[in-house]
Amino acid sequence: MTATRQSNVSTDANVLDFVDGFVHRHIGPTPSEIDIMLETLSFASLDALSDATVPSDIQSNTPLDIPEARGEAEFLQGLKTIAGKNKVYRSCIGMGYTGTVTPPVILRNVLENPGWYTQYTPYQAEIAQGRLEALLNFQTMIADLTGLPLAGASLLDEATAAAEAMGMCASIARHKKNGFWAADDCHPQTLALLQTRATGMGIDLKVGPISEIDFDHGEGGLCGVLVQYPTTDGRLEDYKQLAAQAKTNGCLTVAAADLLALTVVIPPGEWGADVCVGSAQRFGVPMGLGGPHAAFISTHDQHARKLPGRIIGVSKDAHGNPALRMAIQTREQHIRRDKATSNICTAQALLAIINSFYAVYHGPDGLRNIARRVQGFTAALVKGLERLGHSTTHAGPVFDTIRIQLGKGRKHAARQVADAARERQINLREYNDGTLGVTLDETTNRALVADLLAAFNFGHYTGFDIDELLSEAESDGRCNVGEFARESDFLTHPVFHDHRSETKLLRYIFKLMGRDLSLAHTMIPLGSCTMKLNGTSEMIPVTWPEFSDMHPFAPDTQWRGYTQMFRELERWLCEVTGFSAVSLQPNAGAQGEYAGLLVIRAYHEHMAAKAGTDNQRDVCLIPTSAHGTNPASAVMAGMRVVAIKCNDHGDIDMDDLRAKAEKHAEQLSCLMITYPSTHGVFESTIREVCDIIHDTGGQVYMDGANMNAQVGLTSPGKCGADVCHLNLHKTFCIPHGGGGPGMGPIGVAEQLVPFLPEHPVQRPDTAGEFAIGPVSAAPYGSPSILTISYVYIGMMGGEGLRRATQVAILNANYMAKRLSDHYDILYTDSNGYVAHEFIVDCRPFEKSAGVKIEDIAKRLMDYGFHGPTMSWPVAGTLMIEPTESEGKDELDRFCDAMISIRAEIQAIQDGTLDREDNPLTNAPHTMQQIGRDDWPHPYSREQAAWPANWLRDAKFWPTVGRIDNTYGDRNLVCSCPPMDDYS
Numbered sequence: 001m002t003a004t005r006q007s008n009v010s011t012d013a014n015v016l017d018f019v020d021g022f023v024h025r026h027i028g029p030t031p032s033e034i035d036i037m038l039e040t041l042s043f044a045s046l047d048a049l050s051d052a053t054v055p056s057d058i059q060s061n062t063p064l065d066i067p068e069a070r071g072e073a074e075f076l077q078g079l080k081t082i083a084g085k086n087k088v089y090r091s092c093i094g095m096g097y098t099g100t101v102t103p104p105v106i107l108r109n110v111l112e113n114p115g116w117y118t119q120y121t122p123y124q125a126e127i128a129q130g131r132l133e134a135l136l137n138f139q140t141m142i143a144d145l146t147g148l149p150l151a152g153a154s155l156l157d158e159a160t161a162a163a164e165a166m167g168m169c170a171s172i173a174r175h176k177k178n179g180f181w182a183a184d185d186c187h188p189q190t191l192a193l194l195q196t197r198a199t200g201m202g203i204d205l206k207v208g209p210i211s212e213i214d215f216d217h218g219e220g221g222l223c224g225v226l227v228q229y230p231t232t233d234g235r236l237e238d239y240k241q242l243a244a245q246a247k248t249n250g251c252l253t254v255a256a257a258d259l260l261a262l263t264v265v266i267p268p269g270e271w272g273a274d275v276c277v278g279s280a281q282r283f284g285v286p287m288g289l290g291g292p293h294a295a296f297i298s299t300h301d302q303h304a305r306k307l308p309g310r311i312i313g314v315s316k317d318a319h320g321n322p323a324l325r326m327a328i329q330t331r332e333q334h335i336r337r338d339k340a341t342s343n344i345c346t347a348q349a350l351l352a353i354i355n356s357f358y359a360v361y362h363g364p365d366g367l368r369n370i371a372r373r374v375q376g377f378t379a380a381l382v383k384g385l386e387r388l389g390h391s392t393t394h395a396g397p398v399f400d401t402i403r404i405q406l407g408k409g410r411k412h413a414a415r416q417v418a419d420a421a422r423e424r425q426i427n428l429r430e431y432n433d434g435t436l437g438v439t440l441d442e443t444t445n446r447a448l449v450a451d452l453l454a455a456f457n458f459g460h461y462t463g464f465d466i467d468e469l470l471s472e473a474e475s476d477g478r479c480n481v482g483e484f485a486r487e488s489d490f491l492t493h494p495v496f497h498d499h500r501s502e503t504k505l506l507r508y509i510f511k512l513m514g515r516d517l518s519l520a521h522t523m524i525p526l527g528s529c530t531m532k533l534n535g536t537s538e539m540i541p542v543t544w545p546e547f548s549d550m551h552p553f554a555p556d557t558q559w560r561g562y563t564q565m566f567r568e569l570e571r572w573l574c575e576v577t578g579f580s581a582v583s584l585q586p587n588a589g590a591q592g593e594y595a596g597l598l599v600i601r602a603y604h605e606h607m608a609a610k611a612g613t614d615n616q617r618d619v620c621l622i623p624t625s626a627h628g629t630n631p632a633s634a635v636m637a638g639m640r641v642v643a644i645k646c647n648d649h650g651d652i653d654m655d656d657l658r659a660k661a662e663k664h665a666e667q668l669s670c671l672m673i674t675y676p677s678t679h680g681v682f683e684s685t686i687r688e689v690c691d692i693i694h695d696t697g698g699q700v701y702m703d704g705a706n707m708n709a710q711v712g713l714t715s716p717g718k719c720g721a722d723v724c725h726l727n728l729h730k731t732f733c734i735p736h737g738g739g740g741p742g743m744g745p746i747g748v749a750e751q752l753v754p755f756l757p758e759h760p761v762q763r764p765d766t767a768g769e770f771a772i773g774p775v776s777a778a779p780y781g782s783p784s785i786l787t788i789s790y791v792y793i794g795m796m797g798g799e800g801l802r803r804a805t806q807v808a809i810l811n812a813n814y815m816a817k818r819l820s821d822h823y824d825i826l827y828t829d830s831n832g833y834v835a836h837e838f839i840v841d842c843r844p845f846e847k848s849a850g851v852k853i854e855d856i857a858k859r860l861m862d863y864g865f866h867g868p869t870m871s872w873p874v875a876g877t878l879m880i881e882p883t884e885s886e887g888k889d890e891l892d893r894f895c896d897a898m899i900s901i902r903a904e905i906q907a908i909q910d911g912t913l914d915r916e917d918n919p920l921t922n923a924p925h926t927m928q929q930i931g932r933d934d935w936p937h938p939y940s941r942e943q944a945a946w947p948a949n950w951l952r953d954a955k956f957w958p959t960v961g962r963i964d965n966t967y968g969d970r971n972l973v974c975s976c977p978p979m980d981d982y983s
Helices: 031-040 048-055 072-083 102-112 129-146 157-173 188-201 240-248 299-308 332-339 348-385 412-421 446-456 465-476 502-513 535-541 562-577 589-610 629-636 654-663 686-695 704-709 748-755 782-820 841-851 852-860 888-910 943-946 963-971
Strands: 180-183 204-208 223-231 253-259 277-281 293-301 311-318 322-327 401-405 436-439 580-583 619-622 640-644 669-673 697-701 723-727 745-750 838-841 876-879
Touching: 031 048, 031 782, 031 888, 048 782, 072 535, 072 562, 072 782, 102 348, 102 502, 102 535, 129 502, 157 180, 157 188, 157 223, 157 253, 157 277, 157 293, 157 299, 157 332, 180 188, 180 436, 180 852, 188 223, 188 589, 188 629, 223 240, 223 629, 240 562, 277 704, 322 704, 322 963, 332 640, 348 401, 348 446, 412 436, 436 629, 446 465, 465 580, 502 782, 535 782, 562 580, 562 745, 562 782, 589 629, 589 669, 589 697, 589 704, 589 723, 589 745, 589 748, 619 629, 619 654, 640 654, 654 669, 654 686, 669 686, 669 841, 697 704, 704 782, 704 841, 745 748, 748 963, 782 838, 782 876, 782 888, 841 888, 852 876, 852 888
Parallel strands: 180 204, 180 223, 223 253, 253 277, 619 640, 619 669, 669 697, 697 723
Antiparallel strands: 277 293, 311 322, 401 436, 580 745, 723 745, 838 876
8 A cells, every 4th residue: 555645634533634745745745655754865854855955045044934835725815814804996097907807718718727828838848739729929010010020929019028128229330329119108107117217228328209309319319219109198109200200210119009999990010119018918817916927029021130038930740740949039139148138037938828818709700790889889988078067178089098188177186086987986087287087998988987077076876878989989980090090901821810719719628629739747956947736725815705816006095905915926026035125116036136136236326326436337247157137137227247166066266256346346336146046956165255355345246046946045135145035936826827827026135225126106115225127018017926926935834945945955966867777867955965956967978879858858848847047157067946835756757768768878878779760869759640551660660658657647749749849940920820730
């Protein structure tokens, strides 16, 4: 009989005190399995193991001050009470955030489905064909709607997408033009974020009316101009002449556009825009107090190499069949580092997938109908307002947004109207000049229009017939956009027409899901990526209306529940990091890096100003082993990157660090370091490293990618760091979603607290006295998914978090021990142990057997596994991270697969298997390949497809053979090919 988990019900305890704890559900190994693994490593306890691996001078001596673990049902019940403090009003604020309806078939089967949300970024494309097709649909949708042929697979939010476009314009101009003009009628959060980004990028940003544009602004003139289409207050402006003038002056035109509006108005690509950005939020993704939402970017084909983020492209596999993969930008930060086009790593893949299914669900006709309905209600509202004696500030055509000037003698009654609207649970946009804004959306109905008219009638219902107002608006042409009307077709590909019934769409969703390996199938042992359990209870609150249907700029009196959750989560994260304060604003890990560096820069500028000097500190020291996003973020923050060598053991070369810290002492801003190191080891010199930097007056930035080895055992503050970002989509269980969403809040030491980021619309409570500008479009980044980390920490409790860290370290050391007889483990500490991940050296196999690490990763697919991280941080190696969520049986299965593959490599070395035609070089093997009448290989089909006994019980089949990446980049196709190609 197999070992069973120890019951958490004590026979002599009061059964009324029984709590069905979550800790033992989150942690994979049973107590008896933990004992076996500890015995394998010659340790008596988890505490003994962590004492041996974590340097004594940084170990935490006190338990985490986090409440005791609570059961799943109990905690969710408590969170429901907190959620009830939020007041979900109907939002008419606009500013890039609108109500939407997530089709239930998409809500249940994509957003709430672990088969979709637990996937990783599609670096192993052969087992990611489903989400790649969904993202290709997204790109096709964006390209069609914007009128520009090349679109990316999603960015973080509209404001940061605009900033990425600004940097793209400067790059295309080869940085010979440093001026950028942003129209003052863009969304305020976008303008503020552009100002944050411009300084570090060396861009001379001017915000002003388009009518006053000066193409000679800045050194060398303008590299780009940004317009909002429609404007933030709803006007449709003709930008054809502007785009033509810009082109004449060697300047690119960027349009921040509304996707739904583009179904009925001329797309930017047709009036001359070179780049189009925006948010896809209103295509089926709830507002969530600001996120997460997929932003988009599109441009012309010639700018493909400058486009930030990911691009999904069509290539072919080893058998000549069409196959999808990430084109050009695949992990380009790790290749180009400080010369990367962007620091973006985590995007918003899951949300982009939802957007694409939303378009597939509705098709072009359905989207047009939604747009026309919104437009019709807007026109009816205008007619009703005119009857009440009010007027809009713009007489031309509008889409969904109007700005209202109250009638004569009522100019100063805006607050009265806004209060009357709030009494009807409606939020309006309030301008400083006494005008009011209203934005309608997919959720608008006749009752909302009637309530709005009552509010503008100072609280009294008008009795107007809404259909009569609509008819009146139609008769005088107010329901169309006149000269702005779109005439071109869009979404013509069959995928947007063939899934009208729910049956067909459901089957399409599950067909694509079946082509993707996720945590629902098996472990994903990617080093540095921490693919741990995303507990179902953690996911449930994400779609509660009390959290999902909130506008980010609603009055904070309406989101008291969110406020309580923010404060508690901030306190818990401060406890985990050992820092004084946390900002929740950065909405991705790379955004956290960037925000942390900006805080450090602002600190140095403040200190220099106090001393009456100019800030000279712009050097950022970065070890050569660091994540590629580190140098990319440093460059974005306006810093000069100086590389620090690593020694033969993978540790920071202390002599090189001292020498370069001394050389740049007067200019040293900071050191960026990952801990444990990217080589998977707790370096014993971490305190000394921090002291060296502090002695020069510099600050230490710690990359939080490896926090899963720290929580409860040590902390960035204990190590001596000054700021650290936390990948909540790693350590704190927000799922990776096929490449996003994520969150990257930053914790800071006391001296950096005054510089935490602010926001122009809603100032976060943690924003400091000398706050940097916003780094994300919304004040709290992507708040709706913060509920996941909140529930995880609350259900684990302080002791549970510590135990999770210890088991993560145990699992990694156990696997390293098992594999060490078959592979060289590249780096260990002085005692021979690793942290929560380890590196397997595969470099000798290329010479001895012609086997590359890609062959091993692809062969693992035949065993039903996702490959580890390849060639990073050391070329020719595999980095493995099991996490604490995987049980011993899964760890053993993966080790058995790796050992079996090593035997296959040995067979090649011995000549038993052919060097050119063998199971590794031909991997992965598809069902179609195995089922062919002829079998041309010298090894059997059995060895190809079923090399391990467990595969007979459950087999995940890659749907394509090995993909030819070079062919795809040479023949770049980034929108949907004919559907026959998928058959």
